[in-house]
Amino acid sequence: MFKSMKIPRKLGLSFLTICASAAIMMIVFFMNISMISNSTDMNNASQERHAKALALDTAILRQNSQFRGYLVTGDSSYLKSYYEGRDDYDRISKELEQDLTDPALKAALLKSREETLKWRKNWGDRLIARVQAGDREGAANAVRAAGKTVMVSDAVLPLREIRDAEVAQIAENSERQEGAIASAMTVLIIGGIFLIGIAVTLALLLSRLIARPVADLTKTMGDLAAGKNDVDVPDTDRGDELGDMARAVLVFRDAAVAKQAAEAANAKAEADQKMVVETISSHLSELAAGNLTAEITRDFPGDYSTVKTNFNAAVVALRDLISSVMESASSIRTGSTEIAQAAEDLARRTQANAASLEETSATITQMDGRLKATAEAATLTVERADGTMLSVTGGRSTADEAVQAMTRVSDSAKGIDSVIEGLDKIAFQTRVLAMNAAVEAGRAGEAGRGFAVVADLVSALAMRAEEEAGRARGQLTETQSDIAAAVDAVQKVDCALADISSGVGDVHQLLSQMASDNVAQSTAITEVNVAIGSMDQSTQRNAAMVEQTSAAARQLASEVTALSDQASRFNVGNGTGGIHRTGSSLEGPSVELALVRRANGHAEQVWH
Known part of the structure; x- marks a missing residue:
């Protein structure tokens, strides 16, 4: 039957078989390329949503840390970063709400937004206004008394659900993309082998049925x-x-x-x-x-x-x-060139995504380093606060010892006052006795004149002793007044040291909590960095596979060009x-x- 068929029909059927096989292979290849492109677009969208969820998490933690920093230091520079984190959260939250299509994930986002606004109203904005009004100590006491209720865990946990869902979606899209690339490679290899087999078979068959009889x-x-x-x-x-x-x-x-x-x-x-x-x-x-x-x-x-x-x-x-074969070869070459160009464009986009993921990973690594440095600084500050508390405790002990010593000095001064009073009485009695002796010496006449002189000297010495006792009593009274003032001053110093010790203790507690929060944030960002590193490796592998697909498409174009060159003879x-x-x-x-x-x-x- 095939031997009796006209030559145009034989050639037409042969090249129709080649063209149909090439068309089928190109259609399947195009479907796989379209699937790869769709998977890449879905991966890009999932990565963008994951990045926005991570940005929301960072904005919440930023508000919390800057809020606590402002409570501890009262520095208004913390407020600028606090308000920037609040604005970033509001803006990114609205953008992510428009991007999400899953009702469960959108509900998680709304739950996070509700908890965030609730935290701002009950703690962040309210206590910042309280500090601005001058009651920083009261605001700090309110935070200490609140315990875990002031934490932002309820606002952060729903965002983790969104990130986990997007990571799972990215993994699923990557698997679909890898399957499509493997399928495209399989179709390309099998189709190429099949086309080569058909071409060789038809060449031998046509040579036997046409060329040899002509010869x-x-x-x-x-x-x-x-x-x-x-x-x-x-x-x-x-x-x-x-x-x-x-x-x-x-x-x-x-x-x-x-x-x-x-x-x-x-x-x-x-x-x-x-x-x-x-x-x-x-x-x-x-x-x-x-x-x-x-x-x-x-x-x-x-x-x-x-x-x-x-x-x-x-x-x-x-x-x-042969003219129709040349036209068909030209059409196939054009289609193969377009497929190769599309594969190269897809490879470039995949490489660009890989570069963006690498930059994101580097940025998160820098953030992780800064958070670790902040945690180490907070830990050093806690240690310095402990040293300060020990110094204040030692100062209070020294002040207590000074008060006790001054009390003993005051008691000793009271005893000296009693001694001076006794000396004063002795001097008065001595002066009275001297006066009596002078009277008796006057009665004795000339015989008691010498004794009268002695009595006058004793009377003068008693008066001088009375004067010196009075001066000693005045000096002792001033000393007792100074000791009492010194005791009051030392007691005030002791009260101030007690207040300092209490304040340092509060600062120690806040810094410890800040250090714990920074460590938790650093751990979370480290996990995110590991996940993004894995995504980066997957994207790099996808880029390599797409590059192989592009090379195979170019090889198909070169083969069709060779076929066209053969027909152009x-x-x-x-x-x-x-x-x-x-x-x-x-x-x-x-x-x-x-x-x-x-x-x-x-x-x-x-x-x-």
């Missing part, structure tokens, strides 16, 4: 031209154009045999026969060389007009078929010239060798 027919024509009229004409039972040509050659042979038998052929018939043989042989040589415009234009005698008509019809059919008369070989092609083996060489060259280019 045999050419050899037969050469033998007839050489005068061998006893040759057998092959393929006269074929139903295609070669069968028509073989039957025409058979008629030509029979005519030659009849001429030789009758010996009545005249010179004109011999010339016509020679002209027909030479013309057909030269045109067959041009046809074997790839010139499909080699139609017979010379007038043949009436007996040979059928040969001319059949030959020209076969040439026209071959020319139309034929001259179909539309301005594209084939490769013409000089020399005679009357002998059959040379034509067969040319066709086999052309088929093998096409197969080698396809395999390369």
